[in-house]
Amino acid sequence: GEDVEQSLFLSVREGDSSVINCTYTDSSSTYLYWYKQEPGAGLQLLTYIFSNMDMKQDQRLTVLLNKKDKHLSLRIADTQTGDSAIYFCAENLVGDSSYKLIFGSGTRLLVRP
Amino acid sequence: NAGVTQTPKFQVLKTGQSMTLQCAQDMNHEYMSWYRQDPGMGLRLIHYSVGAGITDQGEVPNGYNVSRSTTEDFPLRLLSAAPSQTSVYFCASSHAGGAGETQYFGPGTRLLVL
16 A cells, blocks of 8 residues: 655754655655645645656755655755754655645654754 | 635634534635644545535544535534544645645644543
8 A cells, every 4th residue: 555654853954955755655656745844834835746757956955756766855955944844745646636645754854053 | 815724723622522623715726625634644634525515535534524515615523522533634725636736735723632
């Protein structure tokens, strides 16, 4: 069955790069998302990638996809204290509907001044 | 646009009480859904709707009812609250239902059942 796994916690120093990792288990055709959740707030879509892509860059964010290992990563360059949040990886299978997202348990990113 | 709004932000219930969590969106989205978020877990789908008058069950529907009388509103009802329903509830909407369609999430309702 489908499963999305993430490490629970990451701590980095302000100005360093952060790399948040995610593994997924299902089919070759899927959309993979990164959501950010700040304290007391809902989920904010950061970026997404389709599984036929290797990389996607959007300003400070770089998504890398290793299809062979079913491994997804989110790199945040020049991490700021405002980046402290929980980051969720989510999978949406082609053929499924948009609301049938399979979420990981989230990675809590703490940015130290 | 206000996007997706949810009320209340926080609620405390006693076991057996009933309540309705409200969700509204002003983006004319056809698809709406409810998720719950428990500590250490990702979001799980409770119920969803593909348009006014049409609803269906998600992964964890037991103990919850929904209805969709208008495109804008998608309330979630707890008929008899149980401590296991203590969670944070998120409503989401999207323009279409295909995979890859962006979902917009509300700010959440934090529910505590004693």
